[in-house]
Amino acid sequence: MDEQEEKKQRKRQSSSILTTRSSQYGNHKSQSNSIPLDITFEILSRLPAKSIVRYRSVSKLWSFITTTREFIKTRSKKTSPPCVLLIFRKHDKLIVFSSPQRKNTYSYVEDYHIEIPKNGFIRRLDSVHGLICFEGSKQLVIWNPTVKRFFTLPEPQGTGDEYYVGGFLGYEPIEGKYKALCIVRGWNTQVLTLGVQESWRVVTKGGFVHWPTKDTGRCINGVIYYKAFDMVPRHAIISFDLRYEEFKLIEFPMRDYDRFLMVSYEGRLALISSTSSVVEIWSLEDEGNRKWSYGQFHLSLPPNKYLKWLDLKGVTDAGELIYTGMSLNGSFCVVYFDPKKNSIRETKFQGITGNEIWQPDRLGFDLVNDFYVLPNHIESFISF
Template identity: 40%
Template sequence: MEEQEVKKIHRATKDDDDDDGCQVDHIPLDLTLEIISRLPAKSIARFLSVSKLWSSFTTFPSLINSFASRSSSLPPRLLLTFSLHGKHFVFCFPQNQNHEGFYPPFYSYQITNPKYYGIKLSESVHGLILLRNLVVWNPTLRRLLTFPQPQQTISLKDLPYLGYCSYLGYDPLEGKHKVLFMLRMKYTDQPRVFTLGGQESWRIITKGRCPMHSPTGGYGRCFNGILYYEAHDTDGHRIIMSFDVKHENFNLIKLPEGCYQLPCHMTLHEGRLALVPRSVHFGKLDLYILKNPNRDEWLHEKCFLDIPASVFFNGVTAAGELVFTTAKKESLSIVYFNPSSNIMRVALFEGIVGGDFRRRYGLSSYGDIYNISVFPNHSETLVSF
């Protein structure tokens, strides 16, 4: 099927490809895709602009799956974005290396269309990131997908006043991303869902699969095919909702007493859902671990950190390390802290904000970086839109 599609595209684009000296038709398709799948993601991304034929290769399921299989076997990466003098930049680094304090990025580039990049609504979910205004970003391919706003039973004129919440989840069994949508500050038991790559539009979740609740905004977190997000129940209590991305079932989880009034960061700790308050006071950090989800039983652990007061909490790695960032004019540091072993390590990035970097992009030597976003556990993907 894929080979027939290539032949059709090749015939339609023969004139364009003749100028490029393209000889792909002399190489078997399966061998071509195998060669491409072994290339770095930044090289594959360049194929998008070579010709229509080369661009079409990045949409083939066999290539996407082969690349995903190789990418998943590699150590996870840390994706970093920030702004400086009105320009926006993306960097990708090995997450579990850096014993010497500095290393070059795997890839980096400047964002040329910064319209949607200011506000992120998710972590890196199997290589994709949800941004504001129902936009999904693939940093590897540098592509954006804007979803249509759901219109069934929703008055669009009410959206600016009510607002809405959207969350990105991933089903590892079927390899599908899904976006969950509902109005904010409005109780519902029938959220909407959109499957990426499918032929469908927004669907309403079947009645009876979801308890009545109201989302509060903030990030959703997806672990092992389960999406978690903060909400209120019908009594006005803060809760966590869990959403099975594959089966589209919901479950309500009550918060521990110490988290009722505090915004928290959701993560996994030794395979279980854990909550970390987003504020760190005097080097002390509270960790709430869900012991039994059926009984809403939580464990409370305290961690003591010897880190500067100016750090910002940015999530947790797949290995259970808490991630913090701190930035200065000439450098940016990522602090990793493992609460289980009480071990801390620091990754210092001198080359991405210093003088050489600023001169390369024609930036002034004055001013600090801002809009720093860190995405632990990032994996490269060729998922196209």
């Protein structure tokens, strides 16, 4: 089937579904006398994210259209390029800044504030196909920054009197499913598929006793990776294949693993360390044979007043290393360094200072524990 025929078939399917639902809402006649449903679908899919979220309140039909799987798939093909989220936490609120990842900008970037649910708190943060997972006292909480909503997952089995539930969010691209992984008491590992009427399932393939560290995990090509230690005790990397729901253990290729940041680099798991002059990259070439490759690049950031305060925070999907300032004095900057091209670009966030919420000394702000940089974030209109 060629692209044009596939597009026509998709429109026919969408129109059929929407016509059925519009009849249920009793407004089919008014819709047919004004704008055809397939045209309404097409118009809504071309709107900016903020408009789509706002227009969901116009009518039940529009709300339904923008939450269907067909709309979400269509929208994902037209979605804007990935962005970088800068998230500052102050008490029970998140202050979120976003910036286009592939463009240079020196202007003020719009921010918004959102309140953290009472049963959720920040421990590890990563953007997984547009969604972000918070850990809670007994449950995991999923946050969709696009629609600015939180979704609390069911309580896993056997939590008992545990203080918190540790877990990770992943996305399986082949079947297009989000799955949450939960580790309770080290040996009770469970998985839950989001968006279906299922309960937590105990993982039976390759499971072993381990405790995740506080480091952020990474979901790469349908596999969740995270640092953990086992009964030896020994620190290692745990991989969890979301499609086959199977655990594997991967040993670190170096001894001083603590100074390495775990990231997705060129579509593979990588461990990156950056000093003032050298960038080291260990990349997992073959997970099955536990084969790592090593690369080293000289860091040649131009001299400026931010240089001594720059801290490595992540990597973009284009292979650029992301550095941020470790101080909020003056305008806040994000520096992108491409180690292969030996090129650098910078984004400045004007307006972060000047408000008392950005005065760390007065409010006890901690740039180590209260500041998060999430690269490669995309729009998502998923609702559960």
